[in-house]
Amino acid sequence: MQFDLITTDHNSRARAGVLTTDHGAIATPIFMPVGTVGSVKAVTQEQLRSDVQAQIILGNTYHLYLRPGLEVLSAAGGLHRFNGWDRPLLTDSGGYQVFSLAANRKIKEEGVVFQSHIDGSRHLFTPENVMDIQRTIGADIIMAFDECPPYPSEYRYARKSMELTHRWLDRCIQRMRETQPAWGHQQSLFPIVQGSTFKDLRTISATEIAARECDGNAIGGLSVGEPEAEMYDMCGLVCDILPAHKPRYLMGVGTPWNILENIALGVDMFDCVMPTRNGRNGMLFTWQGVINIKNKKWATDFSPLDEQTDCFASNHYTRAYLRHLFAAGEILGMQLASIHNLAFYLQLVKAAREQILAGNYAAWKTTMVKQLQTRL
Amino acid sequence: MQFDLITTDHNSRARAGVLTTDHGAIATPIFMPVGTVGSVKAVTQEQLRSDVQAQIILGNTYHLYLRPGLEVLSAAGGLHRFNGWDRPLLTDSGGYQVFSLAANRKIKEEGVVFQSHIDGSRHLFTPENVMDIQRTIGADIIMAFDECPPYPSEYRYARKSMELTHRWLDRCIQRMRETQPAWGHQQSLFPIVQGSTFKDLRTISATEIAARECDGNAIGGLSVGEPEAEMYDMCGLVCDILPAHKPRYLMGVGTPWNILENIALGVDMFDCVMPTRNGRNGMLFTWQGVINIKNKKWATDFSPLDEQTDCFASNHYTRAYLRHLFAAGEILGMQLASIHNLAFYLQLVKAAREQILAGNYAAWKTTMVKQLQTRL
16 A cells, blocks of 8 residues: 655645555545445445545444354455445444444453344454454455544543553554455555543554554544544644654544544545435535425425535435425435435545645635535 | 337237337337336436336326425426436326325215325315326326226126226316316326226226227226236236227236236236335346345355346346345345346336347247246
């Protein structure tokens, strides 16, 4: 994996780059649609390619390990072949889901024992087997196994948790050194900075993570309920410590304005379920602001979902039609809203990149953040 | 509307033709996907055009009248503009839904009083206002308002119901004469033959309907629970009476083998929710037979859904992946199964047409009916 930093904004820390994997190049900053169990919910792989223009998508280790399971994924030849997505893939390590979804989880030095949220079966995730699982899934980017503390966390807990994450990281790195890519293409490990909302812990963690000299670095444990200002504080602090010549990935963030603010702090990669999950609930993100399409006010609005987003779903279908689909409980409503929101997110980061390259990012961002938050 | 009969099979009554509407030509025999409330469930309009290759779709008067309602449809400029489907549209008259879905329906000479299944509100459908509603929806083909008796029906009830349907038909014809197309394109009325499973009633009804000399004719009240042999008996009897130079539409039918058998009896047009509804439940219709994709046996079957159906969904995705999507409750599973099934249905009638043109229909049909029913 190679990361070429093309330019850094003069009036912010925003960067434009190119991340090259064996499954293709990714222009950064980038947003990565979430394909939890191997499918970006309600969107086909062709729509992801041509309408959304996704460059990389996520899979989730916890979900894929439980279902379809490693036997099936291994027989298929990895997730790329299983789901027919031939561009880059990143897998979350399962750390976050073990803490947010699984039952009766118990954290030990060795790893985490948990029960499946599907059938209650007992499983053990360790730094080693989570690397092996991600090898089998065949992700181009593999995330380190971490503990993600909740917000708020007590200082003492956050510190112990962070230290455990660092020890686990070394075991992840060791395991990756001892093993080979499962399906012929290169697989890069990204470690994760933790430390909750404590500046000294974030400083320690970012310094530790930077010292591992991995191909890229991630920031975890944010967007878990803390105020936005705290998220930006922590993210800015960490970005300043993480090496400039490696891609920085802020996990699980966020709203369109969160993304623009964090790009300004030096983040290159984002993922979030918001465009698809909120889309399935009738919330549209547009260049003019946020739309709740279920609202009666759209019943006879025959303008397109969003003229400024260059996507068939955004331009061909009207707000009135989409509102009708949601009122009638039609699946097509969830599909169109998801496609539009993802296309918008991808075009938002593309526009951000163009502004960075043009040297206008900081000013543009200030205007856009306000506009994107407008409730239409 | 114009119907050009191109050829009739020598060894069956199968026909190949072209039905021309102001929204384009339809090669017959044809299958029409059902878009109940203005959306073919789980399939986008682009997928209907390019993947399914649908030539005409259905809308449902009962559903569209209740939601989004005539005010919205009228403001939109008709259903074509509302849902962005620019090929031909046919609307069911609502007769069938009033009897199968609505509550507290009361049939009178004037029409049917019923309560909405959505909010319990009271409404009256008459032959006249159902014509007006379909004018507003803007269908290219408008169905007469009929009563569809259940199976089994007593002879006396079936006869009275049929006679009412004939009287209503004359009021539909009169109303169509008195009114103009709502949106500039021609709208043709198709009357509906009823008579339950009684040969003499079907003979009377087909003779009455034929005498009205409408642009096309439909056969209703079949595929409502009667044995397949009775459906074929009634359909064959009616087709022999209905004029050969007008298209014949068998409503609500059916399985792939039902369609092939009825084509052999002289039917030109079909609609059915089966490819989409059964698809959403994990049933796939293929050239080799029927697949229940939820079955464990497909877990590691990495062959495409159906190699012989020329459609991206059918060829690009594997049975193992689709099974996983259904096991995980992913919406994408319903989408892919619906697209595949519809593409298969459209290619089935296309193949039937080619066999008719080649003079091989009867022999081909016999082989196919057996193969299509195989449980894989």
